[in-house]
Amino acid sequence: MPRIAYVNGRYVPHVAASVHIEDRGFQFADGVYEVVTVIAGTLMDEEGHLARLTRSLKELSIPWPVKPRTLRMIMREVVRRNRSANALLYIQITRGPAPRDFKFPAEPTPTLVITCRRTSFQPASALEKGVAVITLPDIRWQRRDIKSISLLPQALGKQQAVQAGAFEGWQVDPDGFVTEGCSSNAWIVTKQGMLVTRPASHAILNGITRQTILACATQEGIAFEERAFTVAEALDAAEALMTSAGTIALPVTRIDGQPIGDGRPGPLAKRVREMYLAHGGVADPVRAGGV
Numbered sequence: 001m002p003r004i005a006y007v008n009g010r011y012v013p014h015v016a017a018s019v020h021i022e023d024r025g026f027q028f029a030d031g032v033y034e035v036v037t038v039i040a041g042t043l044m045d046e047e048g049h050l051a052r053l054t055r056s057l058k059e060l061s062i063p064w065p066v067k068p069r070t071l072r073m074i075m076r077e078v079v080r081r082n083r084s085a086n087a088l089l090y091i092q093i094t095r096g097p098a099p100r101d102f103k104f105p106a107e108p109t110p111t112l113v114i115t116c117r118r119t120s121f122q123p124a125s126a127l128e129k130g131v132a133v134i135t136l137p138d139i140r141w142q143r144r145d146i147k148s149i150s151l152l153p154q155a156l157g158k159q160q161a162v163q164a165g166a167f168e169g170w171q172v173d174p175d176g177f178v179t180e181g182c183s184s185n186a187w188i189v190t191k192q193g194m195l196v197t198r199p200a201s202h203a204i205l206n207g208i209t210r211q212t213i214l215a216c217a218t219q220e221g222i223a224f225e226e227r228a229f230t231v232a233e234a235l236d237a238a239e240a241l242m243t244s245a246g247t248i249a250l251p252v253t254r255i256d257g258q259p260i261g262d263g264r265p266g267p268l269a270k271r272v273r274e275m276y277l278a279h280g281g282v283a284d285p286v287r288a289g290g291v
């Protein structure tokens with residue numbers, strides 16, 4: 001069955017899907033995106049992702065290519081046409097094609113691309129053993145709250161992490177505080193059992209998974225603090241974890257080669273993951289296959 005993509009009003013075979021060479025997304029990274037995880041047919045945190053998309057578009061004055069209601073319908077149709085129970089749904093909106101010029105076109109025709117990629121998520125070993133991260137300087141711009149398609153620093157960081165045998169890179173600000181992962185939010189659990197993650201600001205992308213986990217933690221009475229933490233504090237923490245739509249929540253058991261806590265996934269990382277999935281009403285797609 002061929003993969004199907006949606007491009008500006010048409011459902012097309014993925015291999016034949018294309019946009020204009022003068023699309024401002026291609027020329028200037030002038031666009032935004034969202035990634036929605038589909039687990040057993042459920043679009044996880046759809047509301048949150050659409051709310052953030054609305055905000056990102058507004059911050060960059062990119063008009064909606066279709067009404068939000070229509071977008072929801074297309075998202076479902078792309079999932080349906082790809083027969084994907086477990087998948088990552090990518091929604092990308094750019095300011096559209098225009099003769100190359102830094103200033104905005106007077107009447108933009110935004111581009112909307114939606115693709116769907118089946119996934120089996122991370123291997124079960126990521127849950128059983130946890131993942132390794134390395135730390136690196138945060139070299140990004142100062143509006144990281146906008147989910148921009150300008151992802152070069154994150155691509156460089158992730159590549160550096162992979163070359164170091166790690167799963168993710170944790171970016172660090174000039175004061176030594178962790179901002180976030182290249183494509184995830186960063187968390188620690190202190191020795192006192194306090195869950196800690198950096199507060200939402202222009203310095204990080206306010207993860208939708210992060211927001212749902214904080215809401216669940218409030219409901220379940222799990223103590224948390226939204227504050228920045230240093231690399232030194234993370235190295236000395238009882239646990240560390242990372243969250244994103246694509247990874248849900250993964251225990252981080254090594255930072256820069258040093259074991260965190262006893263070097264094994266801790267109880268709170270496990271609980272956070274279970275809590276998030278239970279909130280979404282789905283079983284763990286990694287464990288569901290049987291570990």
Ligand code: PMP
Nearest residue numbers: 183184185205207208209244245
């Ligand atoms: N921070 C960055 C830089 C990201 O790219 C992502 C993933 N899109 C996240 C955090 C996590 O956000 P979410 O939980 O919405 O996937």
